[in-house]
Amino acid sequence: MIAPEAKRRLTEVVGARGYLDRPEDLKLYEYDGSVDKAKPELVLFPRSTEDVVAIVKITHEFRIPIVGRGAGTGLSGGAIPRSGGVTIGFARMNRILEIDLKNERAVLQPGVVNLDITLAVQAQKYFYAPDPSSQRACTIGGNVAENAGGPHTLAYGVTTNHVLGLEVVLPDGTVFETGGKETDVPGYDLTGLLVGSEGTMGLVTKVIVRLMRAPELVKTALAIYDTVDDCADTVALITARGITPVAVEMLDGVMLRMVEEATHAGYPMDASAVLLIELEGLKEGVDEQLELIRQACMDCRCREFRVARSAEERDLLWKGRKNAFGAVGRVSPFYYVQDGVVPRTQIAPTLRRIQQVSEKYGLIISNIFHAGDGNMHPIILFDARKENELQRAQLAGEEILQFCVDSGGSITGEHGVGMEKMELMGHQFPEDTLNAIKAFKNLFDPDCRLNPGKVLPTGKGCLEVRQLPLTAATAI
């Protein structure tokens, strides 16, 4: 419980219209894009770094847990306040502080929406590369916390490759800056350490990102297959031949039909799988690459290879891909997205295993994922109102992730460990590694007040969970 004195002082910082504390309002902040839930006791909306520092100092004094939150689109429970306390919503720190094209940089407050960065510079032919599917809503602060990816990270890298500097507030109120607009700033790469630390080591209040010059030509192709294996083999062949598209996305038959019914993007309803492939660059290079890609697809028994003829056609194909989760929502009341990664040579066996898991648990699992990176997104459909279905979905997900790790991969490629995959960390990493992560957590957050109960397995973290999280099954 937040003491009345603490609450009075916290709400004074943000003013009468800068906080939420009524139960019906707090309920909107108890979940993100994953399946777990836990309610904060107070949500505060700071407008400046000074506000954040003031809030953090008061919570320090009263030992109140704090969790940062962007748009709440995360898929691993990263923004869920599982110990209650204060949620710091960055929705009002949403200004683009500076666009500096001559230095290829933008300086942002954490609440800036990902897509708004590109929208601000696309007239000048620049863009911000990491493009998570939630980019119309998700914020740069959340992207930094989770080290977000997206389809085009195959060529351009994930968030950490595009963030050059941060302003960080530590749980005791200390403010410091890392990196800058320049590269090769002397000293340890604290920026690199903090990006992807899942909001457990500091609150980010300013982000400096790289802007890139837009390519002269973009071509998007759709390769259609009668078997999932042929489609998966194409990805391995493209990689093995050293062809470098900027995005290779795969949708299986289950997913295709859901997406097509929702967006009418022109995906074939009868196919077993498709690849959505994008090439960018100088036109002389793109044309040749497109032919190499077509050849690789044909060598793997592709039924049809279509190239989008216009920007509208291309946008429609991508709309189908990026609105996939919405499409799933039309079909199933609940779904559970996984984020395992496997070496690209292992995609076909992994998809076969996912099919077996689907049959074993009696749950439909559809697949839509960043195939070029080997980053699988099996989407497990379930109905939490039915007895044990959430539990079955979670067990199915766990079994898939174990398989990914056993194949030489990872439990998460871009969504983060959060509270959802904590227990699996021990499967992927040896004890000494978990202890090292814990040591860093203790160094930055010795009182364990910042986003407690995340990333490390229970018993390995410093937190004694004060309240059990609710789940989608227990309260709707």
Add this chain to the structure above:
Amino acid sequence: MEQIRPRSPEELAARLGEASAAGQRIRLEGNGSKARAGGAISEADVRISTACLDQVLIFEPKDLTMSVGAGLPFARFTELLDQHGMMVPLDPPFAAQATVGGVVAANTSGPRRRLYGTARDLVIGMKFATLEGKIVQSGGMVVKNVAGLDMAKLLIGSLGTLAAIATVNFKLIPKPQGSRTFVFEYNTASEAVAMRDRILQSALQPSAVDLCNPAAATVLGLAKWTLAIGVSGNAAVLDRYQRELGGEAIEGGFWRAVEEFGPGFLNANPEGCIVRCAVTLDQVGAAMEKLPGAVVARSANGVCYSHCQSTDQAAAAMTMGRPVMEYGPSSRTAALKMWPNKDSGFPIMQKVKRMFDPKHLLNRGRLYGDI
């Protein structure tokens, strides 16, 4: 001084743990090619080298990934990749003598970083041995991975002051079909920078955009302000660059000379030093006009290397941008200020150092003598 060359990551961890428990000061190195980099290591009781961890551990050409021991000679690493039509285009100085671990620990890089980035962009996983005698893993063997903390980022560029890198995993880049080099000479820095800006603001995507002042150009067999552009792609793409950039292509061997510019200078100038100034792209021209000595810049990244004859000259160089003395004089001068203008993150760096090395045993003097 006792010399230890462990043959496995486990042995490396054990030796570090023992030395640390005994309170011994440790000199940690690969092949020791960069003795003058990042501050000279002060006296040590034991010398631990990763040179015998020189195996290729995993090579998955079809998956474009490779895991190698830290002691693998960088030259052997690049040769092996080359044979398979792949590359890790870090282009570091001292490439003929350095180990992979040393390149990563010093975060050295070269001309093609404009397109391919530096170690932080190409390393996908790492194992390092700590003074507690433990082996810690960061990342893995897949190209996308956010499980756990990205501790490898801290080790990259830490100059052996935190822990010992035992193995490094890379993502591999397919070698482009062809590449060309174009060199343009100008009477002033601003003309050269204007050309750079025209290129960067166009759809062209050169892999390297280096700028040399006349003093540096002279060493490379040229004379004036020199903008060197490296490009790659298929024949049609290369022809396009030729058309748009104008000028004639020169031999690609030019880049080896650029990469080894620093080592050559240090070799010829025992009392010389190299100051690295990080600047924004729009400051490159002005900084290069003021920086002393021969100056070579990654002009599309904003990193200028000023080759100074003396520490006095270096002190003048360290007034530009965000500088650091990357290589110092052979004769050790303890009072030398190598890292001026630390930012507000420095106390956090000190905390990190104390966490890894509370007794300050590891590579004392490195990271510019200040950590």
